[in-house]
Amino acid sequence: MSGPSTYQPKNGFTRWLDARLPVMRLVHDSFVAYPTPRNLNYWWTFGAILSFCLAVQIVTGIILAMHYVGHVDLAFASVQRIDRDVPYGWLIQNIHSVGASMFFLAVYIHMFRGLYYGSYKAPREILWILGCIIYLLMVATAFLGYSLPWGQMSFWAATVITNLIGALPVVGESIKNWLMGGFAIDNPTLTRFFSLHYLLPFVIAGVVILHIWALHVSGQNNPAGVDPKDESDTVPFTPHATMKDLFALTVFLILFAIFVFYMPDSLGHPDNYIPANPVVTPPHIVPEWYLLPFYAILRAIDFNVGPIDSKLGGVILMFASIAILFVLPWLDTSKIRSMRYRPVARQFFLIFVAVCIALGWCGQMNPSYSMFTAGEFRAGLHWVEGGQSIQRAVTAESERRAGATFEEAAEAMKAEGAQIVMVDRSSPTDATLTAISGGQLREAELTAHSLDELEAQIAERKAALGAAGVPYVEIERNLPFEFTVTRFAQILxxxxxxxxxxxxxxxxxxxxxxxxxxxxxxxxRGAA
Amino acid sequence: MKLRSLWVAVFAALAFLAAPALAAEDAEHPPAVAWSFEGPFGKYDVNAVQRGFLVYQTVCATCHSLNHLSYRNLGEPGGPYEASWVMNEETGEREIELGAGHGRRVDPNENPYVRAIAAAVMIRDIDRETGEETERAGRPSDRFRNPYRNSAAAAAANGGAIPPDLSVINLARKGGADYIRAILLGYTGEEREGRYVNRYFSGGLIGMPSPLTQAGMVAYEDGTEATIEQMATDVTHFLQWASDPHMAARKEMGLVVMVFLIILAALTYLAYKNVWRDVKH
Structure with missing residues (x-):
């Protein structure tokens, strides 16, 4: 806790300055004399690491903005020019793109640390909420920045995200068009994304100042979760915390440098090296790794709930997953901060961490990918060899009654001696029924280990029968229970x-x- | 203890589920090649890049552009035709020699190899006197010649599909260099619906006909036998350089940075321990 200031101006100039603008006093009290709990572990060094990450992103970003061209026809080429022709452009661009990933890696560790040690509990609620705001701003900034190189993933991620906002009732469509600057993702979208991407980091910096201010009012939490009792439980920030943070930062920089110098592209998607093309949709649209868990939550909702369709449901849940962090201080009823002393809660916390990682895995998978299936995929095929066909047009009274009407008509034709009846719908209420009577009814059963394999077998058999002059094959698919990535994501x-x-x-x-x-x-001191 | 074994089980299950997911692709997996540029100390094989450039110029350049590269890039540090000045011991005169060398680097725009390569290409330009479209011999500062006037012409000449630009092709495809080489070698010779069967292409049918049809279609100058596999490997090597021309500089700087950071980490660790030596915590 910040006590009375201990700053002593040493010479005439600092005394003169201190009486007019006590900025040296502020720095001294905040970063030198500030009392830090003695028992902080390495998880507490990520605050300093994050400040460093923000500074790196802003400095490299400003330089990149000098060379980047925010125009749909030139953006991709301008990034290539930075990588190839700008002196050390490749270095600055790699640091900026890898830096985004490192920033998120550090912020996730920082957030999980806060969750584990109960750093959101009184009196640090505002501190935690400011942190959540910073995180939200980071997500927005990262998303805007990802669209700037104007590669395929940039373009399609922008399309997916703006469409999500369009799913909101009443206001969604207007907000979407306002964000896009038109009715599709185009040059106005890119220029406003560039403008906002330049703006938001400075907003983050402002909130970071508030975050540190709040921290210095309530004091740091610590692994025990018990407030320091007196001055002997703390050490001055400088040199104790400063040196430890510096060491941890250096170790973090080694990881950072491994990515920048040896695998700069490993964290990105190859598709973003293909220039944006509005008419070609990539087979899998995925966000960067740090947003995958939220993407998985978004796609987990594949069903409608009352008036809320699956798309809106996913959007609501995705925003709720972040919004819930804001109210966490009032959801957790435990008086004990640190999970070190909450053995049961600790197990649930570890499962929670695993769930977040597993959600990330789901986010990058094809949602219909089947993790395991109970039994085999079967299909029964029925067809008639020979015989003659009769056609009959049927019109239903209404769309709702259509299905039942066609079925009744088909049953009637079967009662008249048809072996097989096919329904060809020409409009919601009209259909042509073709019945084949006489001839020989044949059947076959196909089995396979996956749906794709089964469909391939069906297609092959149909082609062979078609060539043999069989006009129609009735297919009855019998699919086993499949545990898809979507199901898994729903549980998570x-x-x-x-x-x-x-x-x-x-x-x-x-x-x-x-x-x-x-x-x-x-x-x-009391215990010693 | 029980809980720990539960955790082990959970992670084992996750690892098991992840394994088939990675192998779930319809095309064959490209064979892995031991490229010289792999690994933290990997370098480009300059001869392979030069041969690969020849393959590109002779074969690929008829349909594929290389828009983000200029001819001067060939003579820049790390490029295949980088050259330097050396003193001829016998005549005492300064001569130009290929390679980074020890002497002063030859300016890419003055580099005779690069100038010759550029001059052999006709570049579309506007005649300054008349304003008419014209063609002139290339200069090192020119961008690589685009085989088509515009994207509509490229589409029209290729049945509607524009041949992709190759500037960053090795980075733009999953599997990188291994995949690009595999595509060039993956043709079975069958043709279906106007497309070509390729074992490594997703979906199995690719729009590009097999570009490397017979051994020796490129005349290598260094005596290497121009087998189809050799040409595919070489042109992939060239395209890797084209995608990532500063790789050598990047890895060199990386080594210095890593050594510096490890020493800095050791020093900050000692300083940290020193500051905390009398502090109970």
Whole structure:
């Protein structure tokens, strides 16, 4: 906690300055004398690492903006020019694109640390909420930045995300058109994305200042989750925390440099090296790795709930997954901050981390990919060899009655002696029924291990029969239960929300905490 | 203890589920080649890049552009025709020699190899006197010649499909160099619906007819036998350089940065321990 200032101006100039603008006092109190808990571990070094990441992104970004051209016809080529012809452009561009990933890696560790040690609990609610705002701004900035190189993934990610906003009722369409600057993703979209991508980092910097301010009012949490009792539990920020942060930052930079110098493209998608093409949709549209868990939540909703269709449901859930973090301080009922002393909650937390990683995996998978199936894929084929066909047009009274009407008519034709009847719908209420009577009814059964394999077999058999003069094959597919990526993502999404809405609120009321050791409950000097 | 084994089981299950997902592609997996540019110390094989450039100029350039490259890039540091000044011991005169060498680097625009390559290409331009369209011999500063006037012409000449630009092709395809080489070698010779069967292409049918049809279609100058496989490997090597021309500089700087950071980490660690040596925590 920031006590009274201990700053002593040393010479005439600093005394003169201190009386007019006490900026040196602010720096001294915030980054030199600021009391830091003694027992902080390495997870607490990510605050400094994140500040560094923000500075790196802003500095490299400003240089890149000097060379980048925000125009749909020139953007891709201008990034290539930066990589090839601008002196050390390849270095700056790699640092900026890898830096985005490193920034998110650090922020996720920082957030999970806050979750584990209960850093969101009183009196740090505002500190936590400011952090959530920073994260949200980071997501927006990263998304806007990803669209700037104007590669295929840039273009299609922008299309998918703006379409999501269009799913919102009433206002969605207007907001979408306003964001796009027209009715499709085009040059106005790119120029406004560039403008906002340049603006938001400075907004982040502003909120970071508030975040640090709030931190310095309430003081840092620590692994024990017990507030320092007196001054002897803390050490001055400089040199103790400064040196530790510097060491941790250097280790982090080694990882950063491995990516920048040895695998700069490994974190991106190859499709973004193909210039944007509005008429060719890539087979898999995926965001960058750090947004995959949210993408998985978005796609997990493949069903409609009452008036909410699946698309809107996904959008709501995706935003809710971030929004829920804002109210977390009031959802967790436990008085104990650190999960070190909450053995049951710790297990649920570890599952939560695994769930977030698994959601990321789901996000990059084809949602209909089948993880396992119970049994085989079967299809029964029926056809008639020879015989003669009769055609009959049927019109239903209404669209709702159409299905039943056609079925009744088909049954009637079968009763008249037809072996097989096919329904060819020409409009929602009209259909032509073709019945084949006489001839020989034949059947065959196909089995396969996957749906694709089965469809290939069906197509092959149909082609062979078609060549033999059989006009119509009735196919009855018998598919086993399939556990798809979407199902898996649904279970994971359910856990994500249950963790915040049920597990944390209930656990705080029911659990028996582990014993806090005496040496932590008391001050260090008192125990020694 | 029980909980720990549960965790092991969960991660084992996840790993098991992830395994078939990675192999779920319809095309054959490209065979892995031991490229000289792989690994943290990997370098381009200059001879392979030169041969590959010849393959590009003779075969690929009839349909594929290389829009983001200029002829001067061939003579820039790390490029296949980089040259330097050397002193001829016998005559005492300065001569130009291929390679980075030890002497002063030859300006790419003055580089005789690059000038000759550019001059052999006719570049579309506007005559300054008349304003008419004209063609002139290329210069090192020119962009690589685009085989088509515009994208409509490219589409019209290729049945509606525009041959992709090759500037960053090795980065733009999953599997990188291995995949590009495999595509060039993956033709079975069958043709279906006006497209060509290729074992490594997703869907199996590719619009591009087999470009490397017979051994020796490119006349290599360094005595290497121009087999189809050799040409495919070489042109892929060239395209890798085209996609990532600063790789050598990047890896060289990376080594210095890594050594610096590791020493810095050791020093900051010692300083950190020193500051905290008398602090109980």
């Amino acid at each position: 999404t359910a856990y994500y929300f249950l963790f915040f809405l049920v597990i944390l609120p209930l656990l705080g009321l029911r659990e028996t905490p582990g014993r806090v050791p005496e040496t932590i409950a008391k001050s260090i």
